[in-house]
Amino acid sequence: MKKVLLDETDLPDRWYNILPDLPAPPAPYLHPGTMQPLGPADLAPIFPQAIIAQEVSQDRWIEIPDQVREIYKIWRPTPLYRAERLERALETPARIYFKYEGVSPAGSHKPNTAVPQAYYNAQEGVKRLTTETGAGQWGSALALAGSFFDLEVTVYMVRVSYEQKPYRRALMETWGATVFASPTDRTNSGRAILARDFRFLGSLGIAISEAVEDAAIRDDSKYFLGSVVNHVLLHQTVIGQEAKKQMEMVGAYPDVVIGCVGGGSNYAGLAYPFMADRLSGARPDTRFIAAEPAACPTLTRGVYAYDFGDTAGVGPVAMMYTLGHNFVPDPIHAGGLRYHGDAPSLCLLVQQGLVEPRAYTQNQCFAEAVRFARVEGFLPAPEPSHALKAVAEEAAAAREAGDERVILFGLCGHGHFDMSAYDAYFAGKLEDVELSQQRIDTAVEELPKVPA
Numbered sequence: 418m419k420k421v422l423l424d425e426t427d428l429p430d431r432w433y434n435i436l437p438d439l440p441a442p443p444a445p446y447l448h449p450g451t452m453q454p455l456g457p458a459d460l461a462p463i464f465p466q467a468i469i470a471q472e473v474s475q476d477r478w479i480e481i482p483d484q485v486r487e488i489y490k491i492w493r494p495t496p497l498y499r500a501e502r503l504e505r506a507l508e509t510p511a512r513i514y515f516k517y518e519g520v521s522p523a524g525s526h527k528p529n530t531a532v533p534q535a536y537y538n539a540q541e542g543v544k545r546l547t548t549e550t551g552a553g554q555w556g557s558a559l560a561l562a563g564s565f566f567d568l569e570v571t572v573y574m575v576r577v578s579y580e581q582k583p584y585r586r587a588l589m590e591t592w593g594a595t596v597f598a599s600p601t602d603r604t605n606s607g608r609a610i611l612a613r614d615f616r617f618l619g620s621l622g623i624a625i626s627e628a629v630e631d632a633a634i635r636d637d638s639k640y641f642l643g644s645v646v647n648h649v650l651l652h653q654t655v656i657g658q659e660a661k662k663q664m665e666m667v668g669a670y671p672d673v674v675i676g677c678v679g680g681g682s683n684y685a686g687l688a689y690p691f692m693a694d695r696l697s698g699a700r701p702d703t704r705f706i707a708a709e710p711a712a713c714p715t716l717t718r719g720v721y722a723y724d725f726g727d728t729a730g731v732g733p734v735a736m737m738y739t740l741g742h743n744f745v746p747d748p749i750h751a752g753g754l755r756y757h758g759d760a761p762s763l764c765l766l767v768q769q770g771l772v773e774p775r776a777y778t779q780n781q782c783f784a785e786a787v788r789f790a791r792v793e794g795f796l797p798a799p800e801p802s803h804a805l806k807a808v809a810e811e812a813a814a815a816r817e818a819g820d821e822r823v824i825l826f827g828l829c830g831h832g833h834f835d836m837s838a839y840d841a842y843f844a845g846k847l848e849d850v851e852l853s854q855q856r857i858d859t860a861v862e863e864l865p866k867v868p869a
């Protein structure tokens with residue numbers, strides 16, 4: 418079977434929450450001012466109550482509201498494909514499957530959480546949403562979700578992406594959002610950065626600071642996060658739940674689950690429902706590989722410590738692998754992977770040896786993306802090209818070992834708005850950045866001091 422399709426009635430009716438199943442209790446978030454554990458009340462200025470409850474919930478399953486499922490049905494369930502042509506191109510005995518999230522209107526997995534977040538905010542009377550966006554995928558998803566629930570959306574887009582991807586901005590505007598190139602002079606955080614360097618190309622950390630600040634000073638506004646935090650990962654688990662059913666339909670179970678990691682949401686969404694089987698002992702041998710950019714090697718080379726989620730230190734402090742909240746990655750084209758930290762639950766799984774992180778430079782990833790496009794047709798976004806590089810490595814390992822391992826990976830978005838990146842790749846203009854240890858050491862010097 419080439420593609421495995423589910424019926425609308427197979428759409429999951431609950432999200433899977435991994436928190437109660439983690440091998441160790443997750444470290445609590447800390448308040449950025451006091452460095453003491455954060456209570457739900459501290460989150461109230463930025464998130465609606467329903468989201469705060471999900472963020473700290475210990476319930477394994479959380480019901481998906483009917484109105485959210487109705488909107489999910491526009492593009493869900495998404496297809497699962499067998500990549501036989503890629504298997505042949507890679508000359509591997511491995512069986513490769515991929516779950517394709519590029520069929521959503523915004524072109525990636527991001528609407529899976531944008532829609533429920535917009536829903537809960539609308540329910541609680543919020544009128545205006547603010548957020549940051551790197552590659553523009555998250556901003557597009559939120560603009561889309563805002564248009565479904567009649568909410569005003571303001572997006573702070575990292576300047577380098579704003580310049581690289583003008584059509585992502587136009588897409589957000591089509592769905593009614595207002596988009597600013599961050600850093601801006603609209604916020605204290607932005608002005609402080611511009612005062613130091615007015616040509617600064619921006620980073621996700623700074624764009625987050627601007628969006629949080631904007632939401633915190635207006636009563637009608639709330640801030641939206643597209644990755645990293647528990648509730649976002651939770652919403653994305655529709656991906657893995659569907660994939661599990663689809664793999665069952667072809668009588669297979671993955672030996673290895675691969676995805677790219679920026680903040681961890683698409684990968685967690687695909688992997689956690691399978692990770693549940695590993696943690697329960699039902700499938701103790703499944704391996705998990707998280708692929709990240711060598712220019713922003715959070716999981717492979719970061720330190721495991723408490724750090725601010727944003728550059729200005731206005732949002733919650735989380736225990737995670739981090740390159741330091743002041744770290745500004747080089748402007749690689751996988752804009753969505755340029756984040757200094759990662760989801761705390763995923764970091765915990767890496768720290769416990771349950772997820773293996775790997776880092777790749779961009780030319781080797783684009784080479785795999787082009788190979789994939791030429792044999793399977795779909796054009797990957799630069800972010801999942803990192804997953805494709807890991808797939809190629811696993812396929813080669815399967816060839817050497819002579820085994821037919823089953824590989825499942827997440828193709829979390831299409832690259833139709835990333836053609837300038839492909840152009841740069843074909844012109845040989847992409848730089849491969851290997852981060853110096855000195856740069857990492859300097860960046861992590863400013864980690865917040867946490868009382869023992």
Ligand SMILES: Cc1ncc(COP(=O)(O)O)c(C=O)c1O
Nearest residue numbers: 554644679680681682683753830
């Ligand atoms: C297509 C795509 N993939 C991956 C990511 C990385 O985010 P996450 O690790 O949360 O999936 C982004 C983020 O913007 C993205 O746009």
